[in-house]
Amino acid sequence: MRDWRSLPTSKLTRAERNMKFCERYLRVPEGDLVGQPIKLADFQEAFFYAVYDNKVMTKRAILSMARKNSKTGTIAMIVLVHLVGPEAKQNSRIASGARSRKQAAEVYNYASKMAALSPDLRNRVRPVPSAKKLVGLAMNVEYDAVSAEGSTAHGGSYIVVVLDEVGQVKGPQDDFVDAMVTSQGAYSDGLLFVISTQAPTDADMMSILLDDAERAGDMATICHLYAAAPDCDLLDPKALAAANPALGLFRSKSDAEEQLQQAARMPSKEATARVLILNQRQNMVAALVAASVWKRGNVEPAPWDHSAIYGGLDLSATTDLTSLVLTQRQGGVLMVRAWFWMPEANIAIASKRDRTPYDVWVKKGLIRTTPGNVIDYAFVARDVGEICGDLPVPVKRLAFDRWRMDRLKVELAKIGVELPLEPFGQGFVSMSPAIDAIEEDLLKGQVHHGGNPPLAMCAANAVAVPDPAGNRKLDKSKSTGRIDGMVALTMARGVEAMFTDPEVNVDDWIASMRG
Template sequence: MGLRGPGAKAIKKPADPLIEATSEPHPWEAEGLSRAERVIAFMESLPVTSGALAGTTFRVRPWQRRFLKAVYATDRRGRRQVRTAVLSMARKNGKTDVAARLALCHIAGPEAEERGEVYSAANDRFQAGRIFSEICAIIDRVPWLTERISIRRHSKELEDIGGTGTVFAALSADVATKHGLSPSMWIYDELGQSPSRDLYDTLDTAMGARGEPLGVVISTQAARDDAPMSELVDYGVRVNAGEVKDASFHLTFYTAPAEADPWERATWKAANPALGDFRSLEDVQRLAGQAQRMPSREASFRNLILNQRVDATQQFITAPVWMACGAPVDLASLKGRPCHAGLDLAASRDLTALVLVFEDDDGAFDAVPFFWLPDDDLREREDVDRVPYVRWRDEGFLQTMPGKTTDPEVVARKIAELHGIFGFTALAYDRWRIEDMRRELAAIGADVPLVEWGQGFKDMSPAIDVLERLAVEAKLRHGMHPVLTWCAGNAKTTADPAGNRKLDKRKSTGRIDGLQALAMALGAANRHEVQEAWSPMVDVI
């Protein structure tokens, strides 16, 4: 009910003729319904207030039903296990509508509890008001809700004064005072666009006083790996894959596969479950056409319409270019071909990368990477970097060593072994910790041709140019090694005023050590070819 001030009387609102007042039991009060079925019945009792379907009663789609059944599933005691639910899909697939109905379900529907607190969260005041406005539009059209719920539009608050006493408020990340909350249910709209996790953490950590609290995030993917939404998606993917056991967390994830053709309708459908229903196919076709004609819009199209984690800022190697170079590498066939190597020695607890490149008669290169990490806190590193280090180790893509620091002796012995098999023409290295590596190589009698390779523009710019040219021309084969592919997806460049480039770890979204080592190896190969081409001239002189 609308209140005009302290002690003001309720303002009666015109009822929607679609939803007549009735003394009959509500549909969700029927016997034999599961908890999820009661939620669905409540949502389907409410009207659609806007769009092409305005004036009809809401109908839960099969894909929405699957999400709701997963979230509101109960154990043998009838208790809901899920505490955090994430629904990620492309824009314009009805996220706000679903969020509004779920909030109402916990305010005055079958999930309402005595003196509950329900919140909708967003990144700014305007966005925070969208769910509130949709809830109010529904209340205005449903007589029994009109009689029960007080609306305070100026403060974006509701109160179920005719029932449980549950309160609702719309919160935005730009409002400072949010502590002291005790939410029974909260919904975060478009967390993927939030640069900070402060509001999310405030709500998530405030639920401890409730018996069965629920937090729901409904959002497209974030563009960067280090965003709060990315952490939730990555964790949910691991839960869904069985790598992590956590019955309190659920992820429903609609995204287009990275390798799929972004201009195909089937690809659009993967990220847009409502496509052709209430998500306009014509609109997606329009946006796809613009992205094809204007490459600057492709990253935004992939992020917002295909729900892919794609940063609109300049990425060094795009996913399609990298995947075009993903042909398998036959290690047994490489012996006898010119072999060049690049070594990126990390700090004692970080990722160390060694990449060998083998040139063929057509000027193309096969890349064979090796990676090392300490083994002691590998699972903690997974949580920090949000990648499956344990699985990569178990599948042989990552080498680990006992302890909490990288042992240079382990790396040195592998370098000596590989040099003995393939005979490096050069091993390009950064000065960082190289003296430890020199000492270990000398201790085992390995005579490896080490070539210093600076990490500044002078050495890295030509190496970057070679890597880019080979990738664009599909003259690089890397076999889609998962760790190297992860590094490639993270990498970004920076340029000096003259246009020289280098990989920039500060701008990149994750570890790039593997791509750095690959660039160094290819740079060493290019330098070796130039020196060979000039050597006859030197002899003549």
Template sequence: MPSGKGQGEPFKLEPFQKLFIRAVYEPQLKLRRVVRRAILSMARKNGKTALIAAIVLAHLVGPEAIVHGEIYSAANDRDQAAIVYKFARQMVDLDPELGQMIELVPSTKTMIARRTGSVYRAISAEAGTKHGYLPSLVIYDELAQAKNRDLYDVLDTSFGARDEPLFIVISTQSNDPEHIMSKLIDDGISGVDPAIVCHLYAADEECELGDEKQWHKANPALAKFRDYEDLATSIRKAIRMPAEEPKVRNLFLNQRVSPHASLISRAEWKACAGESKLQDGEEVYLSLDLSSTVDLTALMIGSVSDPCRIEPHFWKPRDKLIEHSSRDFGSGSHRYREWAEAGRLHDSPGKTINPEAVALFIAEMSQRYRIKGMAYDRWHMDYILREFDRIGLQAYEDCEKGGDGLRLVPWGQGYRDMGPAIDALELAVIERQLIHPNNPVLNWNMANAVATSDPAGNRKLDKDKARFRIDGAVALSMLLGLRARDRNIKPVDIEALIG
């Protein structure tokens, strides 16, 4: 070991590392390695750099070496790439036998195996995503911190000509459930594909910060080369300073949490997923959160009866799907287009959302269901009202007595209207009186939703603190707020309810 605990001593695998290595390399089929992708996710400072360096050397000049292999350790920036290369180089420098077998080229962070001609290179996303790689092994360090998936995709699609390619990811979890790191973990732990190994070390989702058993779950090297007191100090600070808690949970307990605490926890939201189909002729409420003409518009439909079953609808302009995928999810992402192709998002032809399409859809819903009312944000609503007039959909404002047609309820976005709406949303989730269909757009919006409070404790959704779009969360809050208002449900002390 060139540095850290055990410096100067032979590198020895810890039990969790042995378990991972065996899971990756032992399964064989007709003398060929079965595993093609491996994910090891754990909290920070658990010895991943040393493990990456050891695996690199095993493939360069060790038992996994092949003739003219190409080995890459990938990182998100040049500094991180340099750390991995430096560690591997120091291991070579400390071992005379390795020094004879490997030629070092520090200027390009490269090593060359003299006998086989195999090459190892440390690369970073900052260097661009040039094609031309033909890797036999890739190890991606801290993929969860990647701003986009460009480098990952280039490497992942470059294995074609190799007999036994291997892609290893060693990283903490991402706080974004739609990030490629989250997708890899979710796919890996499903156990569906024997060619994928995933070892996840993470604290339980709703654990107490001070529960030391949970520290060990996320830190398999704790009290070995993961310093116990350093971790304890960080966690004690988070207990004293709640603003630090999301970061500590993500980086040191390896939980999939946002840097800002979401309005509804991922576990609570996930528990409300289920069959939410609405029946023709059923009594429902609607809510509409309009965007600018180029962003995300959200319409929620929810049952009057308990539990409230939700049918979410979203619109984006078709010509902006790719551009806005890159803007919201990182260069190279096609997420909006993928959602549209999967039927989870309406793509409005052209460069803007056509208000006629939204108005016609609402008119169609008014024929399918018995709508008790539609809450709406006033912003840009005049476009929809003009379309209602044009297509002949009768509507009236809630304040107009004896109106005919669709009842429209303006819903302010300040503390007065949104405070009770957020209370209604939280109550429905906590009491499992909400069923949503696991729509990925709505899931993403809910994960992004962050509330802010005024001095009196009233809350509203805060778009400035939110990481990305929250339109679906706004629309859902308005729907449940109107539903609760019509029922004349008194405000509930959420804090008292949850203890």
């Protein structure tokens, strides 16, 4: 950045001309400074420079920061730059997209007021409040504020799209976002902005966009992420500043500090504070395994040796995910391998329903399919038999949930496969010791799972609920998605503890599960 404000217009770059337009013509729409000229913050200037002075043509621009850092104001400025500013193109259309009609209206209201308060723009911008539309009269540019709750995204053709709060999208796919992005197909110079806080999990759309921008190294993609370090202390002032580039300007420092102090006193508020104030990836539902803890295990498990192998098998409903997890402890580290099955005819439906790329995982061989639209236990039985038969040592114990297990036993008997099946209850008494055991291994960094994507999804979704005595169990009804793989892993760790931990009374534990 440089001192562009003192330079004549002829010496300004494209980004600086856009910034000069904002500060010369736009007015603060509300608050204590209402009606005064806009003054860009440093982070906004940096974003303008990166987007508009890019050596290659920017196609996608991502800006992520904590709440209350003037995301709506930044979107409104971008809208007006392309509506009546230096970026306006004859007869073009631009749009901002939000999750709700209320949020879409916020952007419209902000941009409309910015123009209405400007003596130079009030007669150049025609608002259409009923349609949440602005028209830039000089170049006949139209702006639409659209929402996922409406249908106006379909059929439009927009040269510029600004997506607000993509971090609220659960899963990797969203029909509304897809409609907005594909609406730019008519333009070779279309520009997509994504301005949002982070999403809760790695599997959500905003996280995927950020991770892709980091890995790909694509010069046409600009990404500015303001976030606290994943393992930071909740009250670290550096963490607060890192996630809030407008701290002390648009964002009240005292208010943010007060909320963080409250979250430090009340653990139930910590996850929400980390997402909204520190802009961290944090599932606001109390997940069993923190994302940072799970990632420590993204190490390929060592090849099987002749140590004892334990397993867990979680059978699904007829149309859902079935999982087998086998574990082996080598040098104190739990080596984990997972297999998954789904009905072939349901893959596309389930991918859209759960907003999870099951179809991609099937193509990569991470999920096996059974024919038809319901899970075929004959195929599962055959595959489980082959997997266990190829091991260097027989499985010592294979834990299973009694639900639907009789059907699988029949199929195993048909093909002559005998496995050391161990019934494993899913209630508090049975699951709590197993959850404690796998949680301890994960926290100590003693689990190598290789980053298996379906298993990682299950771990991110898993929620442990307590009873009045403090025992815990995995609850699918409280989880944010499929958790079958984590249930199978927990059962595998549970039977390992049953038969190897000297502090565990095996007879009592087995009796409690069977009784």
